[in-house]
Amino acid sequence: MHTELYYFSGTGNTYYIAKKIANSFPDSKLIAIGSLDLELPIKTDAQNIGILFPVYFYDAPKIVKRFLEKIELSNNPYVFLIANYGGGAGNALANCVTILKSRHIEVSTTMSFTLPDNSIIFPTPEEKMTPMLEKADHEIEKAIHALQNQEQSDLPSKKLGAHLVSKLMLKYSTDYLGFNALKISEDKCTNCGLCSKICPVNNIATSATYPQMNHNCEMCFACLHHCPEEAIRFKHMKPKTNYQYTNPNVKLKELLQI
Template sequence: MIFYFSGTGNSKWIAEQLAEKTDDTAVDITTLNMAPELKDEKYVGLVFPVYAWAVPEPVRNFARQLAPNVGFAYGVCTCGAEAGLAMKQLNKIYPLQSSYSVVMPSNYIVGEDIEPQQTIRQKLKEAKQAVEQIADEITRHEPVNRVAEGGMAFLKSTLAGKGFDRFARTTKPFFAEDSCTGCGLCARICPSKTIRLAEGKPVWGETCYQCLACIHHCPQRAIQYGEKTKERGRYTIENYL
């Protein structure tokens, strides 16, 4: 079984591709009330995006619930360029036989604009090739550690990762512009269930993973995070597949 967490679809796509190629099933961890009891699983996969060179909180919490399994355990993280020590962090929580990072289009528009279209399409082309190789290695139960950690990985994954959890996940900058139609899509897809509609407009609670699913999926581009996201593009993988 493959368990995934995804905001704009990158990790979901990876998980579903691997499930198809390894005759497995991909499950969104945010739809589960608790980790299922695993019995006689041939594979156990964890697929997720890297946030600030670290493992996102919902993935850490889910992995702690997973009981050790006799199946081949592997992890795949998606990142814009470097994964830091994210996979090593996960391996301490849930032991893995294989660890991978796959470069995918960047989507954290709180920090910077989305990449040029040519860059996005090239990354996806190379990611498809990477998934083919990963699936083949998993099928053979081949132990692999192919993770692009990058420079100063320890500092990035500890200082930046902890700083992200403590300071960058505030919901105060979120707001919806007048173009919001009150469709409620943001509330339905929010993995932390922190969004509700009040008088036809989204209102954010305190718990947020900073996946930015609400911003990128809004059909009216009405959701912003402060002023800086107004002029920046939006990204969901569905627009490129």
């Protein structure tokens, strides 16, 4: 039974979940959403369809929502959604279910996992990271068993409170903090090109001097957390060190192959 896992991942948390699931299904394929042309329909005849993503501002990333508007399924497959977050899922899963339902695509089950936060603003304390990752590992293994049995579950519904908080968080993070307008410090940047390679949506262009940010940022912070010189910041990011997070179970070369 063919399985396709569509995922969006910046610092590796979502990729790690997707990889563990893929390794448990004999005929599976990992597909990075950022690698797809979302101007065209995304057609698939897989029997199992998984869509995995991180939660941003109590919602799904914009690129994931665009993908949901483009995917076209056949043969009434088993469809599941998986979210991961540092603070809470908000309406992320419920919003995705709604989009798919409006397109007459039925979701069989949704799941979510708590993993270290990469938002900088609400960092996961270092001493809590290992226990959190170990707990997530155990929960993912249980989830894999449920997915292999194609279990169904009740689907989440939208909550007004989460919707309002999401709007406020997004506005504050973009209008004031500048999450979507990252800056590269010319003094620190060595023009190694890693940020351009690691960006899952090709938002960073290389140049002879130093990389240039475009206007398609998904606020995943892949570039910020992977920069070896800590040369990338958002507008009102306080001076600090030792703030970078990447999933310790995912190698850089794995994300560069996305």
